[in-house]
Amino acid sequence: MLSRREEDAYRFIRDFIARHGHAPLLEEIALGLGIRSKGTVHRYVQAIARAGLIELVPGRHRGMRLRGQTPGGKATLPLLGRIAAGQPIAAIPDQEEIDLSEFFMGPNRFVLKVQGDSMIDAGILDGDMVVVEQRPRAGNGDIVVALLDNEEATLKYIRHNRDGSITLIPANAALRPITYAPERIRIQGVVVGQMRSYR
Amino acid sequence: MLSRREEDAYRFIRDFIARHGHAPLLEEIALGLGIRSKGTVHRYVQAIARAGLIELVPGRHRGMRLRGQTPGGKATLPLLGRIAAGQPIAAIPDQEEIDLSEFFMGPNRFVLKVQGDSMIDAGILDGDMVVVEQRPRAGNGDIVVALLDNEEATLKYIRHNRDGSITLIPANAALRPITYAPERIRIQGVVVGQMRSYR
DNA sequence: CTTGAAAGTTCTCATAAAGTTCTCTATCAT
């Protein structure tokens, strides 16, 4: 359990490492927190290490390493900023941390692993995970998990037509949209998120 | 069996922790309940602790911790199975769960919001979040955050050439790979994950 | 390989801020 300033120091260290690629000096932390005494900063760093959030190499300059934990065991990562071609990383002022559980969690949700390339032009690749919210209805343009004739499940864009029929539209130039009678389609859920892990 | 006001205080504490990530001060609770005496609040907090609803670290500022945490706070979603065009959802036996923190969390990681289309063919779209692991070196084919001339940050595939030069390769047919002298490039990190939220 | 500046470590001191313990008063239902 860190105190307020200790937490400030921890966040500073974390962002500093992400931005610079190496840990800050005590004096740099002090500057960042508006403190003049590096002795005080040292005390904070020790507390953070004792809390298990960083690893220390005593004596060594910049001798801190992050550990893969966050305060409170919460699944949060620092949101450093935006990256765009042609500009350095622009800090996002309003939001400092992204909470993975808030990003994806919700009632009636589950995850599916995607196989195939039918949604590749929508940025959903083979092997990706999609977060699906179970829901019997969807809006036009939603990406849905649709069960066709109670046999085939597919991941497609959906469009409800005037005549009541339903068109499932793949995001892949090699595939064609197909229109079905509404009774042949059952919507199992709507895609609300997508994630991918590079190994 | 808390009294009415004790229950009020408990609810306030719970909400406060959910909102701020740390426990409130006695004075903050007092303010929230419209009480002026922190002595009174202290009595309530003690009662709540005696009832086993929170854990106290005596003396410590903000020294409260929730107990009996609802498991709803865990960042896991059920992994139902695979979805592929042409087949029903193939249930994965043993209702697996996917832990978002394990999926993305790790030391030295941070998140960037992507702007632009330079990696669109790699399934990284404008507005996506990428999880970056800070690391000064990358392997061929990794997607990296590269700082060019200490000025421009970009997201590209990387290739190390025989002669020591470095080629940054966009995943967008409209853009061309460019080769740079190694001293012009600094690798800020390697993309280890990507996520997107549909609203 | 030496050496000195820079960085980390260990203290002590001071003050502000927060928690703890009291006592006192008032209301209200039994």
Added chain:
DNA sequence: ATGATAGAGAACTTTATGAGAACTTTCAAG
């Protein structure tokens, strides 16, 4: 009446925060 519930506030203790001196170790320049 009596005990449970509410609240105020004073007095006191402990933490949290910060400054800075003195010292040791690291690191890089020569």
